Amino acid sequence: MKLTSLVATAVLLIGTALLVNTVRAEDAAEARQRMIELGKAHKTAESLYLALKERAHGGRRLAPSSMPDWSGVYTRARGGITFDPDQQRGAPPTAKLTPEFQRKLAERIEMANKGIEWDPISTCSPPGHPRWLTEPFLRDFVVTPDQTYLINEMVNDIRRIYTDGRGHIAEEDRLPLYNGDSIGFWDGDKLVIHTNQLQAGIYQRRNPDYTDQVETVEIWQKVNPRLIEVDVWVYDPPALAEPWYTKQSYAKLDDQNKTLRIRYWHCGENQNNTVVETDGGGTQFRDFTFDGQGSGIGDQGSGGKP
Amino acid sequence: MNTLRGSTVVALLLAAASSAWAHHSATMFEQTKTITVEGVVKEFQWTNPHSWLLVDVTDKNGKVTTWGFEAEGPSTLQRAGIRPSEFKAGTRVTMTGRPMKDGRPAAIWVLAVRGDGKKFDPREGFQVK
Numbered sequence: 325m326k327l328t329s330l331v332a333t334a335v336l337l338i339g340t341a342l343l344v345n346t347v348r349a350e351d352a353a354e355a356r357q358r359m360i361e362l363g364k365a366h367k368t369a370e371s372l373y374l375a376l377k378e379r380a381h382g383g384r385r386l387a388p389s390s391m392p393d394w395s396g397v398y399t400r401a402r403g404g405i406t407f408d409p410d411q412q413r414g415a416p417p418t419a420k421l422t423p424e425f426q427r428k429l430a431e432r433i434e435m436a437n438k439g440i441e442w443d444p445i446s447t448c449s450p451p452g453h454p455r456w457l458t459e460p461f462l463r464d465f466v467v468t469p470d471q472t473y474l475i476n477e478m479v480n481d482i483r484r485i486y487t488d489g490r491g492h493i494a495e496e497d498r499l500p501l502y503n504g505d506s507i508g509f510w511d512g513d514k515l516v517i518h519t520n521q522l523q524a525g526i527y528q529r530r531n532p533d534y535t536d537q538v539e540t541v542e543i544w545q546k547v548n549p550r551l552i553e554v555d556v557w558v559y560d561p562p563a564l565a566e567p568w569y570t571k572q573s574y575a576k577l578d579d580q581n582k583t584l585r586i587r588y589w590h591c592g593e594n595q596n597n598t599v600v601e602t603d604g605g606g607t608q609f610r611d612f613t614f615d616g617q618g619s620g621i622g623d624q625g626s627g628g629k630p
Numbered sequence: 631m632n633t634l635r636g637s638t639v640v641a642l643l644l645a646a647a648s649s650a651w652a653h654h655s656a657t658m659f660e661q662t663k664t665i666t667v668e669g670v671v672k673e674f675q676w677t678n679p680h681s682w683l684l685v686d687v688t689d690k691n692g693k694v695t696t697w698g699f700e701a702e703g704p705s706t707l708q709r710a711g712i713r714p715s716e717f718k719a720g721t722r723v724t725m726t727g728r729p730m731k732d733g734r735p736a737a738i739w740v741l742a743v744r745g746d747g748k749k750f751d752p753r754e755g756f757q758v759k
Contacts, residue, residue: 441655594677607655614696
């Protein structure tokens with residue numbers, strides 16, 4: 325084959341690849357916009373959840389012979405510790421916030437830029453949902469006919485999703501919980517979840533706050549043997565001017581040697597990890613013990629100002 | 631004899647900010663400066679949510695300072711090929727890290743180069759593969 329033919333072939337292949345990628349990007353942008361509009365079409369998370377359930381004719385009950393295989397060890401596929409993986413590097417979070425919460429976010433970022441930052445999970449309290457979606461450690465997901473367990477290695481954090489047809493706890497009996505109360509149904513191979521009864525928190529560092537009125541709707545689906553994707557709508561009227569849609573994803577890790585383990589965590593395992601909030605709102609270590617006396621397991625408290 | 635090379639240098643390793651951010655803010659560490667020290671491993675504290683590699687560094691006057699290098703916990707480090715068996719006490723190592731702003735001998739572990747030349751980067755523990 326002549327050189328000119330080789331060059332022409334290469335140009336054609338590269339051009340095709342670029343075109344395919346462009347089309348995919350446009351498809352993804354259109355799909356995201358459709359999801360945003362779907363969220364905006366419903367005033368509450370419950371309304372969206374019920375609409376999805378109606379569309380699924382009530383959903384199906386899993387049988388042992390028809391359960392999706394979500395086995396394996398996963399981790400967050402992209403997004404670092406920003407809530408929205410599609411947030412551009414250096415850009416602000418994609419949430420449309422109310423003025424009060426926009427101001428709070430601006431203050432948080434300004435302080436962090438000055439080196440002043442305190443994260444409420446520094447003393448090993450759970451991240452809470454919806455922040456739970458962002459933590460970067462190992463995860464596994466256990467599907468059973470009536471309940472699905474979504475497990476994050478960090479502080480042994482388990483979300484239980486009831487899919488046996490039960491409803492939420494009666495409103496007068498509710499209390500704010502780190503991971504809330506989650507019910508769901510199966511629509512084919514998609515797990516649809518509604519979560520309420522949540523505590524206030526932050527989506528992540530340099531990300532907005534959410535209030536204890538926050539609720540979420542999620543659609544989990546294993547889209548290929550190595551990837552689970554999740555459409556997430558967050559509703560929180562005091563903080564969000566409109567529902568915040570994001571697409572989260574979790575990649576199945578190569579574990580051919582069977583060495584990956586999800587193990588119990590406690591912040592007090594090593595006193596060198598103990599940090600405290602300073603009077604100025606920053607983060608600082610306590611005294612280190614680098615004296616060769618071991619890690620000091622369990623002999624210190626956590627939290628409190630120095 | 632182990633030497634303290636410890637001159638602070640401006641680095642372009644902003645990507646190193648990823649280490650140690652998962653449990654607490656890393657604002658107590660320098661964001662754009664690194665130090666490099668040579669020494670021998672004193673102890674590897676293999677713990678959650680962060681592990682600490684303690685390295686004894688001897689300066690030109692013979693004074694020994696124990697430096698602590700903070701990284702993620704065992705499951706993440708394991709994914710980066712970092713295990714206690716790779717850093718037994720007495721192992722010679724050159725450590726690069728982002729030091730504490732307050733001058734204490736501690737840093738975020740950016741890179742370890744063992745005496746045999748093998749490199750260990752904790753950030754590889756977050757790679758999806």
